[in-house]
Amino acid sequence: MAQLPPRPGTGSRPRRHAIRSFLSGRSGPDAAFGARLALTVVATAVVSVPFVLALVLVESRWSPLYRLDRDTAERLHRAALEDPDRVRVLEFLTGVLWDPVTMRLLVALLVIWLLRRRAWRLATWAAVTATAGALIGFLTKSVVERARPHLPDPVSHAPGFSFPSGHAMTAMVSCAILLLVLLPLVPRAWRFLPWAVAVTSVIGVGWTRVALGVHWVSDVVGGWLLGLVVVTATTLVFEAWRADAGRRRTAVGEGLEPEISAADPEPALGASPGTGSEAGPRG
Template identity: 65%
Template sequence: MPRTPTEPPAPEPDPAARYVGQDRTRRADRRLGVRLLLTVGAGAVAAVPFGLLLLLVEGAWPPLLRLDAGAARRLHEVALEHPGWTATLRFLSDWLWDPATLRIAVALLTGWLLYRRAWRLAAWAATTAIGGALIGVLVKVVVERARPSLQDPVAQAPGYSFPSGHAMTATTSCGVLLLVLLPLVPRRWRGLCWAAAGISVLGVGFTRIALGVHWFSDVIGGWLLGGAVVVLTAWAFEAWRSDAGRPRTDVSEGLEPELTDEVPEPRAYGPESGSRDR
């Protein structure tokens, strides 16, 4: 009768390999804990200036109220005396720098990133824009601050006043556009891009105060809260890059320098078919 071949006994697990695996797990857990703490810390630091301003607004701090009233009165007088200037401000506020215009720009950018198969960068752009908009609406509803009430108003706006939705949207949208597109801009022109973004953000705030639809502190609040959203989401994106083994980037170079790479051609067949996950 033929002898049935016996299977070799299973090798004993290597204690050293098991120790290495456990050590890697512990180190990954520690890195996760550190990242969570740093994320909370970064969010807190970015939100502290806005939180302080919110306390002053809610507490009706007299110096802040005087500053708001004085700025509104002076700029309103200028708006009444110069109707041509006022018409220009309304065009900038209602069309060029309108939140809908800026959100459309971010939506088009997100679509282009999806075409480039830069999935994570597209998710970051969409999350920053949508998250910023929702946070702004939530804070408005909670604070319920009334808009300026001026004699002979040159413009009207619905809803609550703090923080300025125009200022916050300009901050988040310009931040997204800048940090995504910087790698595609020649280095000598990047300073100009930063300047254009800064002028746009400042210009939006000025138009809202000059048109009498926001207090000065509303605009400052929009800038601070929008900046906090961009800082926090950008830090989270950098944490992902580190986990993926990619080098950390300098914010002045944009969030993902690899965006300058050629778009990979999709492969239709084979186990490795698919697209590159950026």
């Protein structure tokens, strides 16, 4: 009796099953952890491609990008000169509300709160991510050494080099930390609000830097992209660390709420220390 040909796609099932078994730890905890770290490296490399491309275009002085930067800066500069009140609002937003010191202070308060809740891993991730973002941004500026815009009758001044924008990068990293940690505490029906606040802050701070004439558009985009790289790398390492410690992995889009495990008890963010109850819905 002739055998029927296998259905399309069935031949790849054993391979997919073997990969899942390997990643789930059936090949040993060390191998599974190594595979997670390898995937972290690959994912981080993929996310880094847009930033590397932006850096290459900036360093090569690509003409279309140069024209975009110059035209946007001159247009926004003229608008700022015509409206001093707008300049004062922009300076308040970028110098107080969305200032890197303010954003990092919020993250520091979050870390203290996490430590009080005994969420050790999550506190470590938040602190390392914020610190890594600040250091990598500073080092990148020092290596690239791009000059800030030089405009006639400038309405604002800023020290240091230009690429990438420190304000834009700090906003991206800080808002991502706050969003990923606090999102599990927000009911699903209201989760659009923290997302809206985070997106508005990230885009808003970039707009203020360009509108005040202290950064090029490509500086801001570079800051966003580099911040995204840092958050992606540290978050994936955190997820691998948590999985290696016996904690259930969660969807990153639902936040990074700490999990309860028998090996390393750690209360959920909404629970009181020493209890295993949760005050908010799970993501």
